[in-house]
Amino acid sequence: MASQVRTLTGYHHFKTGAEGHVSADVAARRGIPDASVARLPGYLQALTSLAERGISSVSSEELAAAAGVSSAKLRKDLSHLGSYGVRGVGYEVDRLAYEISTALGLTQDWPVAIVGMGNLGRALAAYSGFATRGFNVIALLDRDDSLVGTPVGDLAVRRMGDLDALVRDDRLAIGVIATPADSAQDVADRLVGAGVRSILNFAPCVLDVPSDVMVRKVDMSTELQILAFHEQRRTGELDLTAQSGVEGVVAL
Amino acid sequence: MASQVRTLTGYHHFKTGAEGHVSADVAARRGIPDASVARLPGYLQALTSLAERGISSVSSEELAAAAGVSSAKLRKDLSHLGSYGVRGVGYEVDRLAYEISTALGLTQDWPVAIVGMGNLGRALAAYSGFATRGFNVIALLDRDDSLVGTPVGDLAVRRMGDLDALVRDDRLAIGVIATPADSAQDVADRLVGAGVRSILNFAPCVLDVPSDVMVRKVDMSTELQILAFHEQRRTGELDLTAQSGVEGVVAL
DNA sequence: CCTTGTGAAGCGATTCACAGCC
DNA sequence: GGCTGTGAATCGCTTCACAAGG
Numbered sequence: 001m002a003s004q005v006r007t008l009t010g011y012h013h014f015k016t017g018a019e020g021h022v023s024a025d026v027a028a029r030r031g032i033p034d035a036s037v038a039r040l041p042g043y044l045q046a047l048t049s050l051a052e053r054g055i056s057s058v059s060s061e062e063l064a065a066a067a068g069v070s071s072a073k074l075r076k077d078l079s080h081l082g083s084y085g086v087r088g089v090g091y092e093v094d095r096l097a098y099e100i101s102t103a104l105g106l107t108q109d110w111p112v113a114i115v116g117m118g119n120l121g122r123a124l125a126a127y128s129g130f131a132t133r134g135f136n137v138i139a140l141l142d143r144d145d146s147l148v149g150t151p152v153g154d155l156a157v158r159r160m161g162d163l164d165a166l167v168r169d170d171r172l173a174i175g176v177i178a179t180p181a182d183s184a185q186d187v188a189d190r191l192v193g194a195g196v197r198s199i200l201n202f203a204p205c206v207l208d209v210p211s212d213v214m215v216r217k218v219d220m221s222t223e224l225q226i227l228a229f230h231e232q233r234r235t236g237e238l239d240l241t242a243q244s245g246v247e248g249v250v251a252l
Numbered sequence: 253m254a255s256q257v258r259t260l261t262g263y264h265h266f267k268t269g270a271e272g273h274v275s276a277d278v279a280a281r282r283g284i285p286d287a288s289v290a291r292l293p294g295y296l297q298a299l300t301s302l303a304e305r306g307i308s309s310v311s312s313e314e315l316a317a318a319a320g321v322s323s324a325k326l327r328k329d330l331s332h333l334g335s336y337g338v339r340g341v342g343y344e345v346d347r348l349a350y351e352i353s354t355a356l357g358l359t360q361d362w363p364v365a366i367v368g369m370g371n372l373g374r375a376l377a378a379y380s381g382f383a384t385r386g387f388n389v390i391a392l393l394d395r396d397d398s399l400v401g402t403p404v405g406d407l408a409v410r411r412m413g414d415l416d417a418l419v420r421d422d423r424l425a426i427g428v429i430a431t432p433a434d435s436a437q438d439v440a441d442r443l444v445g446a447g448v449r450s451i452l453n454f455a456p457c458v459l460d461v462p463s464d465v466m467v468r469k470v471d472m473s474t475e476l477q478i479l480a481f482h483e484q485r486r487t488g489e490l491d492l493t494a495q496s497g498v499e500g501v502v503a504l
Numbered sequence: 505c506c507t508t509g510t511g512a513a514g515c516g517a518t519t520c521a522c523a524g525c526c
Numbered sequence: 527g528g529c530t531g532t533g534a535a536t537c538g539c540t541t542c543a544c545a546a547g548g
Contacts, residue, residue: 035517037481041474045456059529068458071529072519079531087525087530104477105484112476123375124472135476173483174476197486198479200472204297206320214482216475220376220452222293223468224364224387224426225356227450229289230466231425232357234449287539311507323507324541331509339508339547 032103036077040100042067043074047097059090106134111172113139113196115187116179117147117157120202124178125152138170143183160187163194174198181205188215284355288329292352294319295326299349311342358386363424365391365448367439368431369399369409372454376430377404390422395435412439415446426450433457440467 046066050058060078064071078084078096081103085091101107112135114121125140140155141162142148150157166172175191177184177199184203191199192213199215201207204222207215298318302310312330316323330336330348333355337343353359364387366373377392392407393414394400402409418424427443429436429451436455443451444465451467453459456474459467 032481033517038474038478040481041471041477042458044477045474046458049457060531061529066458070519072521073517075529075531076518083531085530088528089526090529103481105480106477108484110476110480110483119375119378123371126371127472134480135473174479176472198483200475200479205301206294206298206318214479216479218470218472218475219293220379220428220470221387222290222297223452223470224362225293225296225358226290227426227452227466227468228357228362228386229284229292229355231362231450232360285539312509313507322541324543325539327507327509328540335509337508340506341548342507 032080036080037104039067039069039073039077040104042069043077044097044100044104044106047093047100051093051097056093057090058093058096060085063091101134104134108134109136110134110174111136111138111166111170112174112176113137113141113163113166113172114176114178115141115143115160115191116177116183117142117144117150117152118178118180121178122152124176124202125155135174138172139166143179143187160190163190163196167195172196174200176200176202177207178202284332288332289356291319291321291325291329292356294321295329296349296352296356296358299345299352303345303349308345309342310345310348312337315343353386356386360386361388362386362426363388363390363418363422364426364428365389365393365415365418365424366428366430367393367395367412367443368429368435369394369396369402369404370430370432373430374404376428376454377407387426390424391418395431395439412442415442415448419447424448426452428452428454429459430454 043063046063047058050063050066058066060071060075064074067074075085078091081099084096084099114124114137117125117140121140121142125137137155139162140152140157141160142157143160145159147157148159163172172194173196175187175196175198177187177191179187181203184201184205185207188199188201188207188209192209197213199207199209199213201215201217202219204219206217209215295315298315299310302315302318310318312323312327316326319326327337330343333351336348336351366376366389369377369392373392373394377389389407391414392404392409393412394409395412397411399409400411415424424446425448427439427448427450429439429443431439433455436453436457437459440451440453440459440461444461449465451459451461451465453467453469454471456471458469461467
């Protein structure tokens with residue numbers, strides 16, 4: 001998954017060719033740790049919210065609190081992008097938001113297609129916060145030809161066969177799979193076949209794709225199960241402390 | 253977040269009180285690493301799918317492939333639950349599924365309430381795969397009283413004030429927030445106030461909750477932004493190799 | 505044999521703590 | 527004086543490689 005993409009990063013000729021004054025730019029483009037990248041959207045969200053409230057400057061402490069992370073982590077993350085703060089003062093909100101947007105590649109609009117017009121697909125198509133700058137839903141698709149033509153929001157449902165044209169003519173880059181699990185692999189194959197290399201998968205299944213295709217999965221039943229684990233452990237603990245911990249034997 | 257809950261784990265009196273023959277049971281209840289817990293639902297999904305296809309036994313290699321992880325990782329994860337495999341043979345599908353379900357706390361049904369009956373909330377309410385065993389949507393709520401009484405699926409929308417009764421009478425344990433970002437914190441406060449300590453947040457914002465409340469966040473715009481980062485880095489790299497890398501200077 | 509279960513090594517991310525700078 | 531940026535220390539997860547055992 002991510003680590004496969006990571007290995008692409010190793011173009012060492014940069015380091016041998018230059019003395020080190022390029023390090024900031026190179027660091028900005030190159031090795032941002034996955035864990036940091038995953039937090040950047042949160043920082044951007046927090047910055048946007050601060051900007052809306054008219055705040056123009058923040059310390060790492062304040063921004064970290066707003067984004068729900070520690071200030072040390074925030075500073076380390078930002079240090080991978082470059083040096084955009086002022087010591088003794090903090091960060092300028094607009095500037096930092098711009099730099100993060102640039103790092104994430106949100107200065108351009110990425111064309112997105114949603115596949116699967118069931119409940120979830122229609123909700124996603126209608127979801128406005130979805131288009132939080134940087135993304136543009138250009139097509140809604142469904143395998144069921146009887147749905148083709150149906151208007152959803154201000155787009156009409158198209159057929160899967162249109163994928164090649166979307167990639168070729170409209171530079172479609174990102175596919176969102178909102179189908180049931182049993183058709184998700186088929187949809188993924190078609191997306192990949194058409195040239196899409198970034199997929200957001202809402203179906204509760206693992207997709208098998210070539211190593212240069214990036215898949216991210218969103219699955220609410222997985223999330224609920226993780227919550228259940230902790231909820232259960234919590235209540236289980238109460239039981240254990242009630243009986244004064246003589247043995248670790250638990251009745252099943 | 254997770255680490256806050258983690259600190260609860262340190263009840264050392266177990267180790268001092270017993271010699272070590274309880275370690276298996278204790279390990280099963282206690283220190284399963286967060287990263288492992290987060291993968292268990294995926295294993296369960298894969299096992300369910302295998303069982304449906306009539307397969308009754310798997311090796312760690314096969315199951316790992318089906319779940320999209322390495323076999324070493326799978327074995328290490330399972331070792332935290334106990335020793336349920338047979339050397340030289342593999343795992344019995346049904347047995348392992350049962351053990352994982354037990355570890356996750358899915359042998360009981362957790363009552364869930366969904367708050368926010370916009371597009372997303374209604375889609376979640378209708379989402380069947382949602383009730384993949386272990387969860388039971390017992391209530392749909394909305395702050396807007398004009399929606400109260402509206403039928404959604406086989407439930408009618410209820411008012412926020414019903415939360416206390418739901419926790420008290422129906423043991424509501426998990427709240428799903430499907431509201432816009434600006435009302436999410438208010439909803440979280442009400443959930444926490446009523447006694448809910450596990451929250452799944454679909455709103456694109458950070459929730460401020462007491463440290464004993466666990467929040468997991470699902471945010472598709474975050475996911476899209478992570479995909480955009482990699483997509484951009486990929487196309488950016490092509491540009492760099494085209495010009496033969498003399499200096500790391502990148503035109504912005 | 506073959507595959508599990510697991511110490512030990514390796515690696516990446518987080519945290520600490522302070523030098524550097526405004 | 528106060529806050530950023532960062533080497534160094536630490537922590538936890540992943541991977542390796544092999545002993546244990548059917």
